[in-house]
Amino acid sequence: MTSNGALTIAFARPDIGEEELEAVAETIRSGWLTSGPGMEAFESEFRSYLGGQVEVLAVQSATAGLHLALEALGIGPSDEVIVPTWTFTATAEVVRYLGATPVIVDVDPDTLNISLDAVEAAITPHTKGVIPVHFGGLPVDMRRLRAIADRHGLVIIEDAAHAFPASLDGNMVGDCAHSDATVFSFYATKPLVMGEGGAVTTRLPEVARRIRVMRLHGIDRDVFNRFTAAVRSWQYDVVAPGFKYNLSDLHASIGRVQLRRTPVMHDRRRAIAKRYFDELGDMPLMLPAEGPSGATHAWHLFVIRLLDQASVSRGEFIDRMAEAGIGTSVHYRPLHEHSYWKSLHPQWNPGTHYPHAAAAASRAVSLPLSSALTDDDVTRITSAARTVLA
DSSP, rough: TTTOOOOOOOOOOOOOOOOHHHHHHHHHHHHHOOOSHHHHHHHHHHHHHHSSSSSEESSOOHHHHHHHHHHHTTTTOOOOEESSSSSTHHHHHHHHTTHHHHHHHOOTTTSBBBOOOHHHHHHOEEEEEEEEEGGGGOOOHHHHHHHHHHHHTOOOEEEEETTTTTTTTTEHHHHHHSEEEEOOOOOOOOSOOOBOOOEEESSSSHHHHHHHHHTTTTSOOOOOOTTSSSSSSOOOOOOOOOOOOOOOHHHHHHHHHHHHHHHHHHHHHHHHHHHHHHHHHSEEEEEEOOEEEETEEOOOOOEEEEEESSSSHHHHHHHHHHHTTTTOBOOOOOOGHHHHHHHHHOOOHHHHHHHHHHHHHEEEEEEOOTTTOOHHHHHHHHHHHHHOOO
């Protein structure tokens, strides 16, 4: 640590440079700061990056995108939506926004992605949908999940907050080849950074239309240019009680640069992950799953799990890494351990309902993984980890 106690290698360092700074400055000079031509350009460019088969709707956050997608797909009171316990609370909380019930299931012991066997076992007559999370950037087997959903008449909304630019068997996460909608996050820690922001992708025109209306107050037409267009700006109609979920041009300007830089940034993340595998493979820990042949991992996270023979606990590992000036994190404390979700389902028994998540919950640690890390940073991280685990 530095003399004031600050970490010298932060857990999540955004990869932001002069191009992003200039793009923000250019947007400010344009006089148009809120949703407008910059946001629309990002939507078009992101659509092209994904292959051009989907509509893209930029939003304020992935949480907003999940809410909008669920609403557009008709989720409401008395419905159940299946979600994994190994996720951030937003994945489940958006289901509650609509009065529906999240049914929380276990994960695969190797990938920590949602268990598809658990999904099938949890389906009831009230089940309306499922939200798979591509944890850490490793894609879920969407072909199999689509087959399950089709047998039971379920909608699928992919939580791809970690998963840009991931793919499996030639399908990019976000192309919606096997889902009804996909939701991305561009939060400050993500592989594509805007600071705040997200996007929904879908191949369903009616879903895109509904999200477009609901993301900004339920207004019936594109209002992003209503203060500069030749038509009367006040001539619009509110057709639904919408939300304030629009993305600003300021954020979009950063995202457009980040999108152009994605191939290089992703290559850097892969190179760092490879070094972790090479340099930590003989330590008493479980390394993350790399995925099957045909998978492209986004490497948003690099989550290790300490084994029984490790000389320190997870908490001790985190503390000693911090003493060495290196930030780590935990992804995640599973939903079934949190007070609110436990109160919603008092019958839960972690060992019975979530054996795989429960087994991993006290062992998982996320190491720093950012394309902004230097080779010397990575050496410091792996050397410190080896010292702590020796």
